[in-house]
Every structure is written in structure tokens, then in C-alpha cells.
Amino acid sequence: MSQITQSLDPSTDLSPTAGLPASLPDHTQLPDSDGNFVKNFQEPPEGDLLTDCITPILQQLHPDGQYCIGRDCGIYWRMTEPPEPPEKGAEAPDWFYVPDVPPNLNGEIRRSYVLWKEFVAPLIALEFVSGEGTEERDKTPKKGKFWVYERAIRIPYYGIYEVKKAQVEVYQLVNGRYQLMPANERGHYPIEPLGVELGIWQGVYQNQEWPWLRWWDIGGNLLLTAEERLEQERQEKELAQQRAEQERQRAERLAEQLRALGVEPEV
Incomplete structure (x- = not known):
């Protein structure tokens, strides 16, 4: 297993398995949608762009193909009890990458990512802001996205991308808390375990011109x-x-x- 794997400790208080029986639902038994639809026409191409450019890097890091990329897929991090619906125990980042896990499960397409079945947290999660960004920065305990990614799932890198402002905020998990990363001399944010940088690129992709979120290599060359x-x-x-x-x-x-x-x- 590679060094970029981040494992969850099931003995901690925030573990999704704490105090629960061994027979827990898997991705085939949990809802894979909450009925919401994509908020704008820019989000699907943005996800395509991120995946397309990073794929050669991930193939080099994982010659065995053991990784997965999720887009608007639920990450189940806690069990709920009725009348609370199961999907309230999940967050669905716009884009995330998990190292050292199979891309499918027993030949089945993943419907969601269930932490209590795999114990490997995503290395990076990215949110694409459509409104004011309050949802993506919500630190409300056990409810807010920011709190869940930082305190419960413990994702090492969290990016909040605002196309309207042509900017991205990148947070790194340090001693259990997110710290806002400073940009380097190129205005990019190094994601060291991947050997890449994250930043904003102005250009045309899929017939749309926007300030897109894109990857560069560690030398500053656009992927x-x-x-x-x-x-x-x-x-x-x-x-x-x-x-x-x-x-x-x-x-x-x-x-x-x-x-x-x-x-x-x-x-």
C-alpha cells in the first residue's frame, strides 16, 4: 500500500463503526442520490478536466490500477437512525480521489463510498462553489461540510473553488485541523503526495471559457x-x-x- 493512503482509526470517537454491529450496510444498500441535480453547466466539464489531466499521474502512481475518483458521489461517514434518512450520514464532494482502493467492488460499479467498509479516506476533496460558499465553509459540528471533511473523514487536502472569483482556497490537515495553504510563487498549491500543483487556468474547455481549476506538475508545467x-x-x-x-x-x-x-x- 502506498504512502499516500490515509487510514481511519476505528477506535476513535468519531469512527463510523464505533459501537455499531459488524453487519453494516455497504454501497449497494445505501442511497446513491438525494434527489439534487447539478447546479450549473460549468461543473460537469470542470470534473472532466480535473480527471482527464490527472489520470496519467495516477496511472504512474498506481500501476496496479488501485485507486478511484468520485464525482458527486456520497461518502458515507456515519450511520443514522430513523427517522433520519441514511443519506444524512454522507457528504458528496464535487470531486475526490482515494488512493489504494479498487475502482469497483467485486465487479460492481461503486454507488457510493462507505468508510466503515474500506477505512481509507480520500486524499483530496474539491468543492465547486455555486452560491456564496457558505455551505462549503460550514463548520457546524457533525453537519457542516468543512467540519465533516476536517474532523470526521479527515481528508488531508480540501479545496474550495469559486469560478466567479477565479480563485481556489486549499486547506491542509495539520495536527487534526485544517490550515489554509499559502500559494507558491506561481500562485499554485502543491499537493505533495501526488507531485502536482493546483491552480487557476484561464482558457476554453468544452466550448466554455472560464477560469478553470487545473493541475500542474511540480515544475510548474501545465498537465x-x-x-x-x-x-x-x-x-x-x-x-x-x-x-x-x-x-x-x-x-x-x-x-x-x-x-x-x-x-x-x-x-
Whole structure:
């Protein structure tokens, strides 16, 4: 198991299994939706962009394929009791990544991520703000997103992205509490276990121009989408062909000059 795995301690007071029977519901027995729909047209492409660019990095970190990415999927962190519905014991980040867990369970698509069945917390969770950001910063004990991610699930990195303000706040879990990370000289936030940086990129993606949340490598190079990589390869091939053609034309001109001097280039 890799060093980036964050395990939950089932003996702590906030453990989802504390005082509960061994036969607990799994992802097939818990609701996978609370009836809400995506709040705007920018959120689905943002999730696509983050996943597309980080996939080559994750494939290098996990050659065995043991990782999963969740998008608007419930992370069940506590059991509820009637009349409280089960989904009240879950939070659904807009995007999150969990290391060292299988992408599916026994050949079944994950319906949710159940902590009391896997004990591995996500390494990073990202929320895309549609309103004023109060929900994403809510520290109300046992209810607020911020509190749940920090105190219950204990996600090492938590990012709050506000497209309207073209900014992202990134928090790191230090001694059990979130601390706001300072940006580096490039205005990015290093996610050291992944060897990447998180920041804002202004551009067009899926026919929409916005200040998008994107990844860079640790040297500050933008991590490209699959389409961008293909376009880069096409441009590099085209440039190589242009250089080869220029070299061929230069050689022909030199040969003509030699012939004008009575010298055969082949000789």
C-alpha cells in the first residue's frame, strides 16, 4: 500500500463503526442520490478536466490500477437512525480521489463510498462553489461540510473553488485541523503526495471559457488533457516535417550552387 493512503482509526470517537454491529450496510444498500441535480453547466466539464489531466499521474502512481475518483458521489461517514434518512450520514464532494482502493467492488460499479467498509479516506476533496460558499465553509459540528471533511473523514487536502472569483482556497490537515495553504510563487498549491500543483487556468474547455481549476506538475508545467496532448504531438510532428523540408530545400540550393561552379555534389 502506498504512502499516500490515509487510514481511519476505528477506535476513535468519531469512527463510523464505533459501537455499531459488524453487519453494516455497504454501497449497494445505501442511497446513491438525494434527489439534487447539478447546479450549473460549468461543473460537469470542470470534473472532466480535473480527471482527464490527472489520470496519467495516477496511472504512474498506481500501476496496479488501485485507486478511484468520485464525482458527486456520497461518502458515507456515519450511520443514522430513523427517522433520519441514511443519506444524512454522507457528504458528496464535487470531486475526490482515494488512493489504494479498487475502482469497483467485486465487479460492481461503486454507488457510493462507505468508510466503515474500506477505512481509507480520500486524499483530496474539491468543492465547486455555486452560491456564496457558505455551505462549503460550514463548520457546524457533525453537519457542516468543512467540519465533516476536517474532523470526521479527515481528508488531508480540501479545496474550495469559486469560478466567479477565479480563485481556489486549499486547506491542509495539520495536527487534526485544517490550515489554509499559502500559494507558491506561481500562485499554485502543491499537493505533495501526488507531485502536482493546483491552480487557476484561464482558457476554453468544452466550448466554455472560464477560469478553470487545473493541475500542474511540480515544475510548474501545465498537465494537458488527452486532446491537448494529441494537438501538441500533431504540432511537434508538423514542426519536424517543416524542418525536414527546409533542410531538403537547403541541400538542393547548395547542390545547385556547386553545379554552377562545375562541381558535382555527389562527387
